Amino acid sequence: MDRIERVDVLVASPGRNFVTLKVTTADGLVGWGDATVNGRELAVASYLRDHVAELLLGRDPGRIEDLWQYLYRGVYWRRGPITMAAIGAVDMALWDILGKRTGQPVYQLLGGRVREGLLAYRHAFGWETSELLDAVDRQLADGYRAVRVQTGVPGLRTVYGVSREARYEPAGRAAVPLEEEWDSAAYLASVPAAIGAVREHVGSGVRLLHDAHHRLTPIQAARLGKAVEPYDLFWLEDVTPAEDQEAFRLVREHTTTPLAVGEVFNTVWDAQHLISHRYIDYIRAAVVHAGGISHVRKLFAFADVYGVKAAPHGPSDISPIAFAASVHLCTATHNFGIHEYMGYPQQVHEAFPHAWHVADGYLQPGDEPGLGVSFDESLVEGHPYQPAYLPVARSLDGTLVDW
Numbered sequence: 001m002d003r004i005e006r007v008d009v010l011v012a013s014p015g016r017n018f019v020t021l022k023v024t025t026a027d028g029l030v031g032w033g034d035a036t037v038n039g040r041e042l043a044v045a046s047y048l049r050d051h052v053a054e055l056l057l058g059r060d061p062g063r064i065e066d067l068w069q070y071l072y073r074g075v076y077w078r079r080g081p082i083t084m085a086a087i088g089a090v091d092m093a094l095w096d097i098l099g100k101r102t103g104q105p106v107y108q109l110l111g112g113r114v115r116e117g118l119l120a121y122r123h124a125f126g127w128e129t130s131e132l133l134d135a136v137d138r139q140l141a142d143g144y145r146a147v148r149v150q151t152g153v154p155g156l157r158t159v160y161g162v163s164r165e166a167r168y169e170p171a172g173r174a175a176v177p178l179e180e181e182w183d184s185a186a187y188l189a190s191v192p193a194a195i196g197a198v199r200e201h202v203g204s205g206v207r208l209l210h211d212a213h214h215r216l217t218p219i220q221a222a223r224l225g226k227a228v229e230p231y232d233l234f235w236l237e238d239v240t241p242a243e244d245q246e247a248f249r250l251v252r253e254h255t256t257t258p259l260a261v262g263e264v265f266n267t268v269w270d271a272q273h274l275i276s277h278r279y280i281d282y283i284r285a286a287v288v289h290a291g292g293i294s295h296v297r298k299l300f301a302f303a304d305v306y307g308v309k310a311a312p313h314g315p316s317d318i319s320p321i322a323f324a325a326s327v328h329l330c331t332a333t334h335n336f337g338i339h340e341y342m343g344y345p346q347q348v349h350e351a352f353p354h355a356w357h358v359a360d361g362y363l364q365p366g367d368e369p370g371l372g373v374s375f376d377e378s379l380v381e382g383h384p385y386q387p388a389y390l391p392v393a394r395s396l397d398g399t400l401v402d403w
């Protein structure tokens with residue numbers, strides 16, 4: 001039996017902050033995990049260094065499920081993004097080690113390929129509709145068939161997810177979060193027409209998605225869902241905060257626009273009511289933030305029972321390691337729907353060499369043993385953590401609005 005010999009927590013900022021877990025075994029196998037929690041990177045690094053690393057030393061890395069249960073059920077204070085990202089990083093590192101030990105890519109260990117590729121969606125944004133149409137065209141020209149469309153709101157100087165630059169990074173480097181404006185009434189008055197313009201521009205074959213970032217009340221969300229029905233959205237995402245899972249019933253009862261939620265969920269229980277009542281169509285939980293491959297696999301299997309599809313979160317703040325884990329899991333998941341691929345700057349691709357890739361708008365896991373991804377540790381030295389936060393939004397009277 002092999003044993004875990006070393007656990008390193010590597011915090012580095014090659015363009016943006018990432019928390020990477022490196023698990024080394026006595027046989028010299030290395031497993032990589034991602035524990036990045038955007039804006040709370042040091043908290044999860046401390047959780048791993050100060051409370052988890054010691055627990056892993058000497059243990060059999062092949063007992064993936066038992067170690068998951070040990071780190072989850074064996075701790076009185078459980079759940080939440082920090083705990084679950086820490087467990088998620090350990091879990092993906094152990095699957096990586098198992099793959100390397102057996103010479104198999106992780107998707108083979110999870111039951112093997114159930115499709116030839118994962119439909120990926122990209123982001124397109126434009127302050128004006130004409131800029132948005134150009135951005136959509138660029139994604140289609142790159143071979144993608146699904147695009148998330150976000151646009152400016154007349155009267156607001158800033159809108160989350162809509163940059164005036166060609167690319168945007170959600171977290172801005174600053175000691176405290178920037179403050180943006182928000183006005184749900186202005187948004188509701190303008191966004192359906194922008195989505196309609198995109199649909200008219202691209203015709204019927206392209207999948208269009210839109211993200212409301214939890215900003216609406218349930219009745220506003222219901223109204224938006226009805227308003228965009230003629231434009232055949234693939235989904236409307238995060239229309240209202242899901243702490244109150246029953247709130248989605250109201251949205252569901254009023255619109256046939258498909259609903260997606262869950263990128264901030266950490267366990268299957270966060271989505272239990274939503275899924276078992278069939279209030280949503282897509283569950284967005286990420287391998288890193290919801291306890292790793294082992295737990296998200298259960299969540300997706302639970303969703304499958306109710307006809308809900310898996311559609312993982314894939315922004316730039318999830319490192320290419322967790323992205324690899326997600327691509328492997330979805331390659332072997334029957335009820336997969338679509339995968340977000342926000343994309344990374346070249347610097348991040350180089351920091352995390354990876355076998356996963358995109359071909360013709362579809363994600364492929366590659367065939368290297370394990371997760372097929374690693375991290376260039378030499379970057380830790382010259383690229384230290386830099387405080388960076390998502391912006392905070394306030395409505396026009398100064399009231400803080402939901403993320």
Ligand code: KDG
Nearest residue numbers: 038170211263314315317340
């Ligand atoms: O950390 C927050 C980002 O990941 C968030 O902006 C991404 O809403 C998001 C999405 O759908 O990718």
Ligand code: MG
Nearest residue numbers: 211237238263
């Ligand atoms: Mg989102």
